[in-house]
Amino acid sequence: MQMPAPNSRILSRKDHIVARLQSVLPVGAVVHDPIQTRAYECDALTAYKCPPLCAVLPTSTNEVSAVMRICHEEGVPVVPRGAGTSLAGGALPTADSVILGVARLNDVLETDYDNRFIRVQSGRTNLSVTGAVEEDGFFYAPDPSSQLACAIAGNIAMNSGGAHCLKYGVTTNNLMGVTMVMADGEVVQIGGAHLDAGGLDLLGLICGSEGQLGIVTEATLRILAKPEGARPVLVGFDSNEVAGHCVSDIIKSGILPVAIEFMDRPCIRATEAFAGAGYPDCEALLIIEVEGSEAEIDDQLSRIIEIAKRHNPVEVRESTSAEESAKIWLGRKSAFGAMGQINDYMCLDGTIPVSELPLVLRRIGEMSKDYGLDVGNVFHAGDGNMHPLILFDANKPGDLEKCEAFGADILRLCVEVGGCLTGEHGVGVEKRDLMVSQYGDDDLEIQLQVKDVFDPGWLLNPAKVFPLNVTETRRAG
Amino acid sequence: MSNTPTSEQDLSDLIQAAEGPIRIVGGGTRDIGAPVEGTPVSTAGLSGVTLYEPGALTLVAQAGTPLEEIDALLAKEGQRLAFEPSDLRGLLGTEGASTIGGVVATNASGPRRIQVGAARDFCLGVRFVDGAGRVLKNGGRVMKNVTGYDLVKLMAGSWGTLGVMTEVSMKVMAIPETETTLVGKGQSAVQAVESLSAALGSPFDVTGAAFSEGKTFVRIEGLEASVAYRAAELANGALAGFQPVSGAASSDIWARIRDVSAFAGRDGSIWRISVKPSDGPRLVAALDDLSPDALYDWGGGLVWLHVADQPSAGAARVRAELAKLGGHATLVRAPADVRATVPVFQPEPAPIAALTRGLRQKFDPHGILNPGLMGA
Ligand SMILES: Cc1cc2nc3c(=O)[nH]c(=O)nc-3n(C[C@H](O)[C@H](O)[C@H](O)COP(=O)(O)OP(=O)(O)OC[C@H]3O[C@@H](n4cnc5c(N)ncnc54)[C@H](O)[C@@H]3O)c2cc1C
Ligand SMILES: Cc1cc2nc3c(=O)[nH]c(=O)nc-3n(C[C@H](O)[C@H](O)[C@H](O)COP(=O)(O)OP(=O)(O)OC[C@H]3O[C@@H](n4cnc5c(N)ncnc54)[C@H](O)[C@@H]3O)c2cc1C
Numbered sequence: 001m002q003m004p005a006p007n008s009r010i011l012s013r014k015d016h017i018v019a020r021l022q023s024v025l026p027v028g029a030v031v032h033d034p035i036q037t038r039a040y041e042c043d044a045l046t047a048y049k050c051p052p053l054c055a056v057l058p059t060s061t062n063e064v065s066a067v068m069r070i071c072h073e074e075g076v077p078v079v080p081r082g083a084g085t086s087l088a089g090g091a092l093p094t095a096d097s098v099i100l101g102v103a104r105l106n107d108v109l110e111t112d113y114d115n116r117f118i119r120v121q122s123g124r125t126n127l128s129v130t131g132a133v134e135e136d137g138f139f140y141a142p143d144p145s146s147q148l149a150c151a152i153a154g155n156i157a158m159n160s161g162g163a164h165c166l167k168y169g170v171t172t173n174n175l176m177g178v179t180m181v182m183a184d185g186e187v188v189q190i191g192g193a194h195l196d197a198g199g200l201d202l203l204g205l206i207c208g209s210e211g212q213l214g215i216v217t218e219a220t221l222r223i224l225a226k227p228e229g230a231r232p233v234l235v236g237f238d239s240n241e242v243a244g245h246c247v248s249d250i251i252k253s254g255i256l257p258v259a260i261e262f263m264d265r266p267c268i269r270a271t272e273a274f275a276g277a278g279y280p281d282c283e284a285l286l287i288i289e290v291e292g293s294e295a296e297i298d299d300q301l302s303r304i305i306e307i308a309k310r311h312n313p314v315e316v317r318e319s320t321s322a323e324e325s326a327k328i329w330l331g332r333k334s335a336f337g338a339m340g341q342i343n344d345y346m347c348l349d350g351t352i353p354v355s356e357l358p359l360v361l362r363r364i365g366e367m368s369k370d371y372g373l374d375v376g377n378v379f380h381a382g383d384g385n386m387h388p389l390i391l392f393d394a395n396k397p398g399d400l401e402k403c404e405a406f407g408a409d410i411l412r413l414c415v416e417v418g419g420c421l422t423g424e425h426g427v428g429v430e431k432r433d434l435m436v437s438q439y440g441d442d443d444l445e446i447q448l449q450v451k452d453v454f455d456p457g458w459l460l461n462p463a464k465v466f467p468l469n470v471t472e473t474r475r476a477g
Numbered sequence: 478m479s480n481t482p483t484s485e486q487d488l489s490d491l492i493q494a495a496e497g498p499i500r501i502v503g504g505g506t507r508d509i510g511a512p513v514e515g516t517p518v519s520t521a522g523l524s525g526v527t528l529y530e531p532g533a534l535t536l537v538a539q540a541g542t543p544l545e546e547i548d549a550l551l552a553k554e555g556q557r558l559a560f561e562p563s564d565l566r567g568l569l570g571t572e573g574a575s576t577i578g579g580v581v582a583t584n585a586s587g588p589r590r591i592q593v594g595a596a597r598d599f600c601l602g603v604r605f606v607d608g609a610g611r612v613l614k615n616g617g618r619v620m621k622n623v624t625g626y627d628l629v630k631l632m633a634g635s636w637g638t639l640g641v642m643t644e645v646s647m648k649v650m651a652i653p654e655t656e657t658t659l660v661g662k663g664q665s666a667v668q669a670v671e672s673l674s675a676a677l678g679s680p681f682d683v684t685g686a687a688f689s690e691g692k693t694f695v696r697i698e699g700l701e702a703s704v705a706y707r708a709a710e711l712a713n714g715a716l717a718g719f720q721p722v723s724g725a726a727s728s729d730i731w732a733r734i735r736d737v738s739a740f741a742g743r744d745g746s747i748w749r750i751s752v753k754p755s756d757g758p759r760l761v762a763a764l765d766d767l768s769p770d771a772l773y774d775w776g777g778g779l780v781w782l783h784v785a786d787q788p789s790a791g792a793a794r795v796r797a798e799l800a801k802l803g804g805h806a807t808l809v810r811a812p813a814d815v816r817a818t819v820p821v822f823q824p825e826p827a828p829i830a831a832l833t834r835g836l837r838q839k840f841d842p843h844g845i846l847n848p849g850l851m852g853a
Contacts, residue, residue: 114674115753115778137680159623170621172630173598188828193753195778196584196595197634198805198823199851200833204597204630208623225680248532254555254651255700296703303700351619354533383620384533423621431624438624442611446839447626453835465625 006096024066031055045089052093069185080211082151088428122153141168159208161424166382172207177220183455213454227291236282236315243284244357260382267376274338277331280315343391350414351423385423483522493610501637503579540578559650561587567741584634587735588685597633605640608841618646639840653698658727659719661693666758669693670777675715681707686776745785746811752804754778
């Protein structure tokens with residue numbers, strides 16, 4: 001994977017740039033020692049690393065603005081960073097870039113239960129947003145598995161989802177407003193405690209823009225009353241196809257589960273060996289969770305089981321207690337860890353129409369044989385967001401490249417059947433070069449033109465999202 | 478050349494050959510915004526559902542497809558557009574039949590918006606022709622998609638100023654088994670919004686919360702037993718004294734709120750104002766000098782304001798009070814001469830206005846798509 005060559009003029013002016021940044025920030029907020037900048041050399045896509053010129057950790061929107069003014073004047077690229085859990089290399093620096101980390105911006109600014117929103121600084125972690133309102137019976141719905149670590153800033157930039165987005169939507173459906181610092185340091189407010197935009201929906205555009213349009217420093221988020229309870233049922237099938245049909249039938253029935261998770265045999269076996277959740281040894285299993293009062297849960301689960309039974313399941317396990325629920329979720333929650341025990345893995349994120357599930361799973365199986373690499377599937381089936389985990393050995397020469405080629409083939413397949421390259425992890429550097437398989441030249445050009453409007457100098461996270469050859473002339477300018 | 482293109486290519490040719498402004502017409506049910514002087518271009522020739530997969534909750538339709546056709550098709554499978562687009566023909570005194578493209582272009586959402594989201598949240602993908610005649614696409618037909626910038630959201634609610642949509646993909650949802658509305662009487666607007674806040678802050682999944690024509694309404698939808706349970710919990714708690722209404726009587730209530738029927742046939746101007754819910758009654762009280770009449774939807778956060786006999790529809794006063802609270806106001810109905818001088822859409826602060834201008838310049842370099850409609 002290629003990154004642009006660093007600008008030598010910037011590298012040679014490092015001392016000057018660092019001094020200017022130090023002049024507007026508190027002591028210790030500029031990390032420039034070559035050993036210490038290594039802490040910012042990558043995100044969760046650890047295959048690619050490069051320490052930045054320096055990293056800054058501002059403590060207010062005004063400080064972010066001052067940093068951006070300096071970087072704008074000096075022509076230095078800026079890579080925004082939340083908690084660095086991106087799986088797409090979104091926060092990967094270049095040697096000539098300043099990492100702008102929002103980790104010190106983590107206050108709750110306002111909580112309003114009557115109007116059901118919370119306003120926070122963007123470096124606050126996802127889980128601690130819910131933590132701030134939980135005692136009063138509320139929660140923030142989008143719940144990426146990384147929620148203990150990841151920041152709202154990164155969630156907004158990637159439009160992150162979670163296990164429960166089947167019912168509650170992803171970040172963009174729960175974001176009401178932002179304070180954002182533009183590439184030239186200007187501070188803008190978009191949206192707020194009211195719904196929808198008065199003019200063009202700029203908020204919708206910013207969400208998912210991968211740090212390329214502005215630095216988000218504050219966010220107004222919708223909070224919801226916690227449901228009275230939740231319980232899952234686990235259903236095993238002897239074919240992926242049948243499990244796929246069962247998903248469609250449940251969705252069509254009008255019952256709205258909060259989650260429908262899918263695991264295939266390789267993944268079931270790996271998690272069993274790792275976590276011992278007592279899953280049946282079958283081709284495919286679904287975990288379907290519903291919410292409400294005890295009676296409402298019983299009613300919904302019995303309807304779901306009735307639908308599942310029409311598909312000849314090999315196992316139906318309805319949770320009747322918190323303990324049993326935890327056991328059912330245990331395997332699913334440890335799936336990534338379990339696969340990681342076996343080998344290094346790459347996690348894909350392509351999304352497909354639910355109806356194409358059986359076909360895509362079959363094709364992945366065939367490709368797995370062709371490439372000689374194992375793959376396990378664990379994903380959000382309700383919305384077609386796949387997470388194939390390709391196993392490889394990082395110490396074996398050529399294995400990473402083979403794995404990447406396999407991954408690219410899977411993603412192209414997703415596009416071919418009417419889906420897309422990424423459902424929630426973002427493009428970053430990882431899927432940058434595949435963008436041409438989903439979009440035509442003009443479809444990409446209009447997106448670049450959007451960035452031109454927000455960031456005419458192309459200083460914000462410039463080497464991401466779009467193929468480098470497509471953005472070359474703009475980045476040079 | 479025909480002004481009713483029947484293909485994307487036709488439309489692209491037409492736009493490239495255009496020598497002056499174009500006024501984009503869907504069903505033509507909205508005559509709002511500053512009056513647009515331009516050659517009408519109709520989307521009526523771009524009609525028809527191209528894909529409907531009930532099991533995947535997705536529908537793809539050409540932009541000129543009448544909403545009624547889509548509603549009927551979905552109803553056969555027990556599904557619907559959950560964001561509840563309104564029929565404002567009565568209010569605006571217009572005719573014609575709304576199109577799915579018009580609904581997306583105006584981000585038109587009804588009472589259920591507070592719970593499930595707006596039209597923009599249900600639009601999964603768009604195809605459109607921009608002001609330079611480029612045929613473009615963004616998004617797709619899957620529920621989750623973060624591949625590149627989300628231009629779908631940008632197109633939703635852009636009122637035809639960034640491009641003419643030719644096809645949209647929508648997420649659809651099942652029609653619930655049943656619905657019940659709890660009706661409260663005798664509350665002031667402030668008391669009503671307090672009740673609505675309490676209901677919306679409960680775990681009982683309220684899908685409608687309005688105060689209209691002196692009554693407070695809270696809607697619950699879902700499975701039979703569940704609706705009965707939740708209605709009882711609310712009536713025994715936050716909504717003590719409210720009476721349940723079910724079935725057709727309940728859906729009639731929400732059709733009336735959705736379509737702002739209470740103001741239909743009345744002279745005067747209509748504002749549609751989005752604020753923080755608890756600010757709704759506050760705003761209306763502050764505008765007492767205009768002798769307004771108000772309907773509150775979205776838990777108090779959507780105010781439909783009727784003002785009669787005010788020069789410029791009271792615009793200066795409405796926007797001055799709104800500036801203190803935050804939010805936005807659109808002048809939905811007023812005589813054409815008022816709309817020609819009063820900004821119909823909320824004026825934006827300078828840096829936001831600059832972004833809007835910049836985007837429009839990229840999508841519509843010659844300024845020919847609905848010029849003036851959303852302001853300069
Ligand atoms: C184990 C694991 C599980 C995961 N599970 C999920 C999951 O279930 N669902 C899901 O959607 N994702 C998941 N992810 C991916 C990741 O956690 C999300 O993308 C997350 O939102 C990234 O947040 P972050 O704060 O770590 O951002 P970072 O990694 O720091 O940055 C991500 C992107 O955001 C940009 N950015 C950061 N801060 C700002 C800012 N202030 N302004 C503008 N742009 C900014 C960066 O430039 C970068 O492009 C998972 C990751 C891991 C490692
Ligand atoms: C200010 C205002 C607020 C409204 N708010 C709501 C609401 O909250 N809830 C609700 O349910 N309804 C609302 N409506 C009604 C909503 O506009 C209609 O449901 C829908 O737009 C009518 O569709 P149509 O086909 O008749 O559109 P038309 O009246 O033909 O067009 C409406 C607008 O969309 C543009 N347009 C139409 N088709 C396309 C296309 N294919 N591509 C690009 N642009 C196109 C037109 O140029 C015009 O600007 C609102 C209307 C107004 C005036």
